[in-house]
Amino acid sequence: MSRNTAHSPPGEAIPLEPYGSDDEQPDSPLDMQPPQPQPKWMTDSRHGSWLSAIAALPIRLLRPRLTWRYIVFSAFCLYAFYCLLRGSPLFASPLPSYAGPHRVGAVDLEVPLAGGPLRVADGVLTSTGKPAFEVETLLATVYYPTERSFRSRKPRYPWIPRPISLTAKGYARFAHVDNFLIRPIFTFALWAIGGSITIPAEVDAPLLTEKGAETFPVTVFSHGDASSRTDYTHFLGELASRGHVLVAIEHRDGSGPGSLVKTSANTPARQVLPFRPADLQEDIDHDTFKRSQLAFRDAEIHAAIALLHSINKGDPVLNTRDTITTLTDWTGRLNLTQLTVGGHSFGATGALQALTNSDAPAGGLIFDPGKSSGPLNPNATVPILVVHSNSWSRKVSPFYNRPHFDTVRDLVRAIPAPSWFLTSIGTAHPSVTDAPLLEPLLLSWTTGATLDVKEALREYVRVADDFSTFVRSGERKGILKERTTHEQYGVWVSEEREKEFPKDLARLWEVHVTPEDQDRPLEEPVEL
Numbered sequence: 001m002s003r004n005t006a007h008s009p010p011g012e013a014i015p016l017e018p019y020g021s022d023d024e025q026p027d028s029p030l031d032m033q034p035p036q037p038q039p040k041w042m043t044d045s046r047h048g049s050w051l052s053a054i055a056a057l058p059i060r061l062l063r064p065r066l067t068w069r070y071i072v073f074s075a076f077c078l079y080a081f082y083c084l085l086r087g088s089p090l091f092a093s094p095l096p097s098y099a100g101p102h103r104v105g106a107v108d109l110e111v112p113l114a115g116g117p118l119r120v121a122d123g124v125l126t127s128t129g130k131p132a133f134e135v136e137t138l139l140a141t142v143y144y145p146t147e148r149s150f151r152s153r154k155p156r157y158p159w160i161p162r163p164i165s166l167t168a169k170g171y172a173r174f175a176h177v178d179n180f181l182i183r184p185i186f187t188f189a190l191w192a193i194g195g196s197i198t199i200p201a202e203v204d205a206p207l208l209t210e211k212g213a214e215t216f217p218v219t220v221f222s223h224g225d226a227s228s229r230t231d232y233t234h235f236l237g238e239l240a241s242r243g244h245v246l247v248a249i250e251h252r253d254g255s256g257p258g259s260l261v262k263t264s265a266n267t268p269a270r271q272v273l274p275f276r277p278a279d280l281q282e283d284i285d286h287d288t289f290k291r292s293q294l295a296f297r298d299a300e301i302h303a304a305i306a307l308l309h310s311i312n313k314g315d316p317v318l319n320t321r322d323t324i325t326t327l328t329d330w331t332g333r334l335n336l337t338q339l340t341v342g343g344h345s346f347g348a349t350g351a352l353q354a355l356t357n358s359d360a361p362a363g364g365l366i367f368d369p370g371k372s373s374g375p376l377n378p379n380a381t382v383p384i385l386v387v388h389s390n391s392w393s394r395k396v397s398p399f400y401n402r403p404h405f406d407t408v409r410d411l412v413r414a415i416p417a418p419s420w421f422l423t424s425i426g427t428a429h430p431s432v433t434d435a436p437l438l439e440p441l442l443l444s445w446t447t448g449a450t451l452d453v454k455e456a457l458r459e460y461v462r463v464a465d466d467f468s469t470f471v472r473s474g475e476r477k478g479i480l481k482e483r484t485t486h487e488q489y490g491v492w493v494s495e496e497r498e499k500e501f502p503k504d505l506a507r508l509w510e511v512h513v514t515p516e517d518q519d520r521p522l523e524e525p526v527e528l
Contacts, residue, residue: 093438095159095234096454097200100241102145105205106157110139110262110321111307113299120299121292124281132254132280133292136263137320138303139250141229143240144216146205154322156198159230159434161250161259164190166271167228170257173274174226194438199233201240206326207333208243215335216245217468219365220304222297223248224345224433225255225373226274231433232344238461244468245334247304253296254279255346262320290374297350301341305361308334338362338472342464344432348386349373355380363471365464367432368392371404376411383417385467385480386513387460389427391448393489393510405489409512418470418515420480423489424459425508426451432460451508459508479509484517486510 123132168186172178229248260269314331342365343351349370364384397404412421428447436453466477492498
């Protein structure tokens with residue numbers, strides 16, 4: 001009798017044991033090894049093997065569940081799929097088309113300096129041993145009016161310059177987190193936010209030809225610190241759609257997020273990234289560093305003006321970037337006798353700097369001149385328009401032992417040519433850039449801007465267009481016809497002026513200096 005039946009009561013079911021234990025398997029070879037336990041890295045005490053867990057992950061994610069995590073994840077996937085179908089960015093709005101009467105064309109130009117590389121200040125980069133302040137080429141995007149019916153066969157320019165990884169590395173440097181772990185995160189973030197955004201201008205389009213458009217007003221524009229030439233495409237494109245030619249410079253003075261310098265079509269491009277005084281072999285203070293950067297920008301601005309003169313004369317352009325076919329038709333089409341130089345923030349400081357050379361432009365368009373960009377040049381002799389954003393005027397900032405607002409006001413009043421100083425109500429420092437168009441909610445929350453972003457940009461475009469008209473003809477239009485409303489920000493000059501000032505303008509503007517104020521003596525000298 002077997003072991004299983006020896007002690008079982010009669011009539012009771014006989015329980016069956018598994019046949020044989022580890023030491024009772026008569027059918028197994030004598031040399032068979034007992035089963036070995038699996039390594040811990042191949043098992044998961046809760047879900048079985050890790051391979052099975054990975055294989056089951058898509059099923060677990062797709063299985064409907066009414067949890068907030070699942071709902072958020074599903075909404076994001078649907079939104080991403082929707083953006084993919086539309087070809088729009090994940091976390092930003094696409095740039096709108098331009099509202100002027102003309103379509104806008106654009107060309108990227110990189111041109112070596114006529115006299116060869118120009119070193120404008122001392123300073124050597126520790127990382128490369130190369131001069132930090134040597135101008136080799138001018139890189140710029142030119143915006144201009146073209147026929148409304150024209151459609152280019154060339155792809156539109158990307159809003160974030162390529163490669164995106166270079167721009168991401170630059171922003172990581174600005175944030176002081178440039179390392180191999182953070183750079184891919186920045187690259188992905190930039191790609192997700194704006195990788196698919198393009199500038200709504202026709203590449204290499206012919207310059208507009210129609211009666212009354214024989215020549216065009218021209219502006220050279222300088223971007224701010226931690227910015228690039230593509231950050232102002234809507235403002236510049238709107239002016240172009242109204243009949244202006246604008247040159248947006250990409251500065252290589254260490255203030256931009258990243259750029260490629262291409263000195264010839266057959267030479268590998270050289271990377272330029274942000275740098276600070278600590279990145280130089282020499283010990284220099286903040287003011288010296290900023291003056292060196294301004295000298296670099298000044299050389300680039302005047303290289304842009306020289307390029308415009310060459311194009312206007314019909315000289316061939318040695319472009320080291322894409323092939324451009326339409327510039328040969330620009331001969332004699334540019335009004336360079338009334339050329340304007342403009343800029344924003346650090347670029348505004350640079351534009352002021354450029355107004356004192358022998359070939360000085362005819363006017364200056366100055367948006368939010370820098371508060372930490374070095375001293376402001378008080379020696380301009382041509383008309384200027386200074387526009388402060390609301391946040392720039394509202395915040396009291398020390399500037400060389402004086403309030404920045406007072407310094408700017410007195411600088412404008414001291415210029416021996418008709419000039420203006422205004423504040424755009426409801427705006428913030430980035431309002432003239434593309435950023436509020438791409439991220440309107442985020443920018444309004446973080447900057448305190450209250451004016452609708454599109455209306456704010458329309459006002460910037462309108463006042464810039466009116467100033468260009470004044471530079472060319474002396475005619476005063478729009479807000480430029482008004483008398484002073486506020487000598488100090490937020491304080492009316494009188495109750496009578498407050499009552500008579502049009503309400504639709506009072507919602508948008510404060511007028512601090514007009515040409516009529518420039519005849520009045522200053523309360524104290526301008527010290528910059």
